[in-house]
Amino acid sequence: MDFSDFFPVWNDLKxxxxxxxxxxxxxLNVFKGAVIxxxxxxxxxxxxxxxxxxxxYTTSPEGKEITLYRLLxxxxxxxxxxxxxxxxxxxxxxxxxxDCRVILIPSDAYKHVMSESAPLANFTNEVLASRFSDxxxxxxxxxxxxxxxxxxxxxxxxxxxxxxxxxxxxxxxxGNHLGSPREVVTxxxxxxxxxxxxxxxxxxxRITDPKRLSALS
Numbered sequence: 001m002d003f004s005d006f007f008p009v010w011n012d013l014k015x016x017x018x019x020x021x022x023x024x025x026x027x028l029n030v031f032k033g034a035v036i037x038x039x040x041x042x043x044x045x046x047x048x049x050x051x052x053x054x055x056x057y058t059t060s061p062e063g064k065e066i067t068l069y070r071l072l073x074x075x076x077x078x079x080x081x082x083x084x085x086x087x088x089x090x091x092x093x094x095x096x097x098x099d100c101r102v103i104l105i106p107s108d109a110y111k112h113v114m115s116e117s118a119p120l121a122n123f124t125n126e127v128l129a130s131r132f133s134d135x136x137x138x139x140x141x142x143x144x145x146x147x148x149x150x151x152x153x154x155x156x157x158x159x160x161x162x163x164x165x166x167x168x169x170x171x172x173x174x175g176n177h178l179g180s181p182r183e184v185v186t187x188x189x190x191x192x193x194x195x196x197x198x199x200x201x202x203x204x205x206r207i208t209d210p211k212r213l214s215a216l217s
Contacts, residue, residue, distance in 0.1 A: 005074055006048045006103075009119035017113045017120070024109035028102050030054075036094040037079070045106045047077035052100025053161070056092050057176070066142075066179030068092065069134040072161070076127055077102075142179065150178055151188050153217035155198070155207060165207040 004010040
């Protein structure tokens with residue numbers, strides 16, 4: 001995969017800037033379940049997702065998790081290098097939901113090029129603004145949307161990502177994504193099952209009426 005697949009402004013960079021980024025970059029394999037960054041050392045570098053799926057989430061002092069957003073193929077992860085961005089001061093944990101292959105650009109190399117290149121700086125700010133928009137959207141969902149609609153939206157999105165109506169996921173993991181106790185998830189899924197929207201089995205959920213589930217969300 002070429003760097004231009006990640007950076008629309010790649011051809012606007014000088015040859016020396018492109019060479020610096022490519023020479024500093026390394027490719028890494030990250031296995032499913034691995035924690036890439038726990039938010040305490042958020043200066044490993046910019047990550048380009050070649051393949052796989054990464055979950056970005058935050059954890060409350062009581063240990064309650066909630067997913068902020070997911071990173072898929074051709075996405076860019078900035079929070080693994082948030083130390084180089086002024087005013088960014090909160091912990092985001094990054095964990096691989098699937099086996100991943102990523103390109104890591106060290107923070108110092110990326111920051112140097114960004115300080116010299118207005119196109120790269122502007123693009124980086126656009127990506128950062130997009131991520132904050134995702135977080136603000138999530139806050140609005142939590143504050144104003146009922147849990148049945150949030151769960152329906154999650155199941156619909158998960159089905160689209162996996163390209164399957166059968167989801168191999170536990171109620172506890174869903175609760176971690178949505179910031180809700182497992183018991184609440186279980187009760188709502190049982191209600192969905194009674195309404196004919198899903199069928200439940202141990203460790204899996206099959207969406208039986210995707211149109212109605214999507215409409216609910």
